[in-house]
Amino acid sequence: MNKWLSPRSAFGITLIVVALLGLPFVAAMGGQAWVRILDFAILYVFLALGLNIVVGFAGLLDLGYIAFYAVGAYAWALLASPHFGLHLPIWVILPIGAGLACIAGVLLGSPTLKLRGDYLAIVTLGFGEIVRIFMNNLNAPVNITNGPQGITLIDPVAFGGFKFSGTTQVFGYALTGPMKYYYLLVALAILVIIINLRLQHSRIGRAWQAIREDEIAAKAVGINTRNIKLLAFAMGASFGGIAGGVFAAMQGFVSPESFSLMESIMILAMVVLGGMGHIPGVILGAVLLSILPEALRYGVGPAQMALFGKQLVDPESLRMLVFGLALVLVMRFKPAGLWPSPERKRELGEKRMEVAK
Amino acid sequence: MDIFLQQIVNGLVQGSIYALVALGYTMVYGIMGLINFAHGEVVMIGTLVTITVAGSLIKAGMPVALAALAGLSVSLLLCMALGWGLERIAYRPLRNAPRLTPLITAIGMSIVLQNLAMMIWGRNYLTFPALLPKVNFELAGAHFTFIQVVIVLLSGATMAGLLGLIYRTKLGMAMRATAQNPAVASLMGVNINRVIAAAFVIGSALGALAGVMVGTYYEIAHYQMGFMLGLKAFTAAVLGGIGNLAGAMLGGVLLGIIEALGAGYIGDLTGGFLGSHYQDIFAFIVLIVVLMFKPSGLFGEKTGDRA
Numbered sequence: 001m002n003k004w005l006s007p008r009s010a011f012g013i014t015l016i017v018v019a020l021l022g023l024p025f026v027a028a029m030g031g032q033a034w035v036r037i038l039d040f041a042i043l044y045v046f047l048a049l050g051l052n053i054v055v056g057f058a059g060l061l062d063l064g065y066i067a068f069y070a071v072g073a074y075a076w077a078l079l080a081s082p083h084f085g086l087h088l089p090i091w092v093i094l095p096i097g098a099g100l101a102c103i104a105g106v107l108l109g110s111p112t113l114k115l116r117g118d119y120l121a122i123v124t125l126g127f128g129e130i131v132r133i134f135m136n137n138l139n140a141p142v143n144i145t146n147g148p149q150g151i152t153l154i155d156p157v158a159f160g161g162f163k164f165s166g167t168t169q170v171f172g173y174a175l176t177g178p179m180k181y182y183y184l185l186v187a188l189a190i191l192v193i194i195i196n197l198r199l200q201h202s203r204i205g206r207a208w209q210a211i212r213e214d215e216i217a218a219k220a221v222g223i224n225t226r227n228i229k230l231l232a233f234a235m236g237a238s239f240g241g242i243a244g245g246v247f248a249a250m251q252g253f254v255s256p257e258s259f260s261l262m263e264s265i266m267i268l269a270m271v272v273l274g275g276m277g278h279i280p281g282v283i284l285g286a287v288l289l290s291i292l293p294e295a296l297r298y299g300v301g302p303a304q305m306a307l308f309g310k311q312l313v314d315p316e317s318l319r320m321l322v323f324g325l326a327l328v329l330v331m332r333f334k335p336a337g338l339w340p341s342p343e344r345k346r347e348l349g350e351k352r353m354e355v356a357k
Numbered sequence: 358m359d360i361f362l363q364q365i366v367n368g369l370v371q372g373s374i375y376a377l378v379a380l381g382y383t384m385v386y387g388i389m390g391l392i393n394f395a396h397g398e399v400v401m402i403g404t405l406v407t408i409t410v411a412g413s414l415i416k417a418g419m420p421v422a423l424a425a426l427a428g429l430s431v432s433l434l435l436c437m438a439l440g441w442g443l444e445r446i447a448y449r450p451l452r453n454a455p456r457l458t459p460l461i462t463a464i465g466m467s468i469v470l471q472n473l474a475m476m477i478w479g480r481n482y483l484t485f486p487a488l489l490p491k492v493n494f495e496l497a498g499a500h501f502t503f504i505q506v507v508i509v510l511l512s513g514a515t516m517a518g519l520l521g522l523i524y525r526t527k528l529g530m531a532m533r534a535t536a537q538n539p540a541v542a543s544l545m546g547v548n549i550n551r552v553i554a555a556a557f558v559i560g561s562a563l564g565a566l567a568g569v570m571v572g573t574y575y576e577i578a579h580y581q582m583g584f585m586l587g588l589k590a591f592t593a594a595v596l597g598g599i600g601n602l603a604g605a606m607l608g609g610v611l612l613g614i615i616e617a618l619g620a621g622y623i624g625d626l627t628g629g630f631l632g633s634h635y636q637d638i639f640a641f642i643v644l645i646v647v648l649m650f651k652p653s654g655l656f657g658e659k660t661g662d663r664a
Contacts, residue, residue, distance in 0.1 A: 061457070111645060114652040117456070118392060122595045123648055125588070126641030133638050261588070265464055272457045317472040324472065327465030328447055335454030 020186055024179045035178040039250065041290040042185040043243055048270040048286035049192050049279070050239030055268065056277030057205060058232035059212030061121040063264050064108070064128025068237040070135060070259035071104050072097040072244025074145060077254045080155035083146060087155055094245050101241025102234045104131075109233035113226055128264050135256040150255025157184060157249045164249070181250050188246065192239060196279050199235075208232055212277075273330055275337030284339050293323050362499040364621040365614060370505045370574065372613020373512035377567035378590030379597070379605040380519065381560030387536045387600035388556050390456075394463035395443060396564060397587020398470035399436050401580060403565030404485070404572040405478050406432040412486045425488035432565045440561025444554055467584075474580040482579050485572035508570045515566060516606050519559070523602060528555060536600065585637075592640050596647055598657020608655065615643050 027034040047069060054062045075097035079088045108127045112120055139147030156165035156177070164184060165177045199205045207228045210218035219225050248254045266289065274285020300322065301315040330338060378400055385393045411428025415421060447466050451459045492503040523529035534542040535552045543549045571586065572578050589612065597608025619639035647655060 055457075111649045115648055116652070118386075118390075118599065119595060119648055119652060119654070121392070122592060123645055126592065126644050129588075130638045130641050133635065137634055268457075269461050269464060272461045276455070276457065313476050317475045321469055321472040321476075324465045324468030328462050328469065331454070331458050331462045331465065332447075332450055335451060335458045 024182045028176070028179065032176055032178055035176065035182060037291060037294045039178055039181050039185055041287050042182065042189050043247060044267065044270060044290040045189050045283050045286040046185065046192055046243045047240060047267050048274070048282050049196050050236050050243065051267050052196065052271050052277065052279070052282045053199070053239070054232050054236035055271055056282065057200065057212065058208040058229060060229065060232060061117055062124045062236070063121045063261070063268065064124035064126070065236070065240055065267055066259045066261070066264040067128040067131040068101040068104055068240030069244040069247065070131055071101045072241030073248040073254045073258070074135060075100050075241070076245040076248040077151040077154050078144070080249070081151055082153050083151050090157055090159065094242060097245040098238040098241040101244070102238040105233040105237025106230055109230045113229055125261065125264070128261060132256050132259050135259070148256060150253060150257075152253050154248050154252045154254065156252065157181070157246065165252070185246065188242070193279060193283070200279070204228065204231065269327060273327065273337055275340040278337070278339060278341035281337050281339035281341070285337065288338075292326065293319060296322055359498040360621050361618075362497060364617040366499045366501050366505065368614030368617030369610065370508050370613070371617060372610035373509050374567050374570050374574070375590050375593045375613050376606045376609025377512050377515065377563045377570070378586060379594040379609045380516070380602065381564045382591050383594040383599055383602060383605035384556045384560045386594070388532060388553055389448070391448065391459050392463065392591065394460065394587070395466040395470060396560065397583035397590070398467050398474070399439055399561045399583070400564040400568040400571070400586060401578075401583030402439060402470065402474060403432045403436045403568030404578045404582065405474060405483065405580070406435050407569050407572060408483050408485055408578055411488060415486050421488060424486075428488070429566075429569055432569060433562050436561040436565035437558045440557040441554055444557040449550070471580055471583070478580055480580070482577050485576045485578055487576070488573055504573055508574060512570070515563065519563070520602065522559075528552070532556060589640055592644050595654055596644055598654030601654070601656045604654060604656035612640055612643070615639055
């Protein structure tokens with residue numbers, strides 16, 4: 001632990017802390033919308049790190065990760081909204097949400113343990129779709145999820161009397177709702193980063209890595225591959241569940257639309273584009289991919305006006321077009337991700353001739 | 358019993374379309390181990406191009422049959438070029454990249470194609486021109502249209518042709534060899550680049566054909582239609598055992614029939630608790646159940662753990 005306390009590291013950490021604390025005030029200068037974008041960026045960091053456990057550490061390709069996020073979000077929405085008239089405190093809901101998501105993770109994991117790479121991908125994808133379709137349709141005959149309309153008026157996060165929605169005065173500063181959520185999300189994200197870091201080099205983390213590299217060899221050296229894989233699913237899912245709960249509270253509204261396959265794919269893209277299995281890389285990927293589309297939203301329209309004097313093409317589709325191209329180009333020039341782990345870079349350096357050039 | 362027969366007919370039609378699209382996925386996967394997520398978009402573009410070409414030709418006074426032929430050929434050629442371009446520009450540089458890298462590229466290309474299509478054809482649903490006469494038949498209590506007959510027969514013939522190509526020609530042999538072991542195949546003088554490009558081109562042609570069929574059948578098309586269709590077709594390919602041609606065909610037909618029967622009977626089975634809007638989950642539930650017992654699909658070979 002000594003190297004953490006060296007003056008340089010201490011300086012770096014202080015810098016990061018100051019930057020993280022000050023960021024929402026800087027963003028607020030551009031309007032509260034930017035603070036909300038920041039909130040979502042941090043939420044995606046949280047989600048991407050959760051998925052990183054499953055995909056990056058254990059090497060299990062999960063295309064239905066959003067299902068756990070959905071379970072967490074709906075758990076919060078149902079237990080803290082006028083829909084059922086329940087308003088439970090966060091200490092009760094968040095564990096329930098995480099627990100339900102965890103159960104969903106094991107439910108998905110157990111029948112699919114035998115499947116290899118891409119078969120697993122399609123099954124998880126199917127699972128995600130099943131969850132979404134149920135949420136879309138469980139409004140009849142008994143109205144549970146309120147169908148496509150979703151659930152509104154969800155309670156915000158609150159600790160005792162301190163609510164995270166609305167503006168409060170703290171030490172003379174006016175803190176808006178999105179700013180308060182920002183600090184909550186940063187705290188959660190730091191927690192999940194620490195858990196990720198500690199897991200990576202633990203006994204479990206090494207077991208995951210062994211399974212990722214060669215499952216049969218891992219079994220041969222005495223790793224209980226079944227339990228360890230289930231553990232990866234369960235942990236990843238629980239993080240998804242927690243993120244979902246915070247999402248529901250922050251938005252005050254959930255509907256099945258937020259949990260489409262595209263969302264799962266986006267989170268996977270964050271993990272892969274950043275650098276699979278490498279925590280700083282995943283954080284970078286999540287921040288970039290969540291901010292880029294929003295930045296493009298503000299940049300593409302005016303840029304067209306400046307260049308051509310009128311809107312030649314629909315800015316919304318142009319924005320997504322640029323986004324898609326960015327994905328393709330990054331993968332083309334940085335196949336291992338923007339910031340891959342050093343070990344992985346080494347492995348790739350030794351050229352493997354799988355397909356002749 | 359009437360419903361049963363009727364749903365079998367409907368399922369067979371939908372299933373033939375799935376099968377054609379699934380072949381595109383499975384050929385590319387069998388040779389390169391890549392899930393080409395952009396394949397659904399190729400199908401979509403095939404449909405929309407046909408609308409533009411055939412639609413405007415009909416408006417210009419050309420006989421419907423000729424316009425249909427022209428539309429189909431233009432869309433086939435364009436989609437083949439698109440498939441070739443996708444491979445050449447997006448996937449070829451990534452042959453030695455980590456396994457998930459081309460997957461993200463495929464997703465990126467899918468987003469690009471979808472938004473390009475939206476810029477060209479707009480957000481609205483487009484009406485597909487009536488290319489085939491609307492004639493109805495009735496057989497043993499099941500109704501079916503001329504369009505349905507054409508779809509099933511044409512896709513059957515196309516698939517037979519494809520099997521001939523793969524098992525009877527030199528190119529097919531080269532493709533099978535590459536699927537088994539690319540390095541050794543290239544040592545034996547197979548031009549791997551050509552084989553992979555051929556797989557993309559053939560797959561895209563099948564996709565374009567399927568797209569025209571979907572358009573003719575549902576008479577409607579949209580820039581987002583490729584997504585769900587691609588997903589279902591990919592499910593069909595996995596159901597049959599991905600990489601296996603016969604598997605993709607049977608998987609597609611099976612999936613279509615299961616879905617149709619599911620939609621027809623789910624209300625009765627659950628006492629009205631679940632309605633036919635649950636149709637989409639059937640595909641996935643069947644998939645999960647099949648893979649639980651046969652982890653490499655119905656007709657897939659047992660392969661190693663590494664994909």
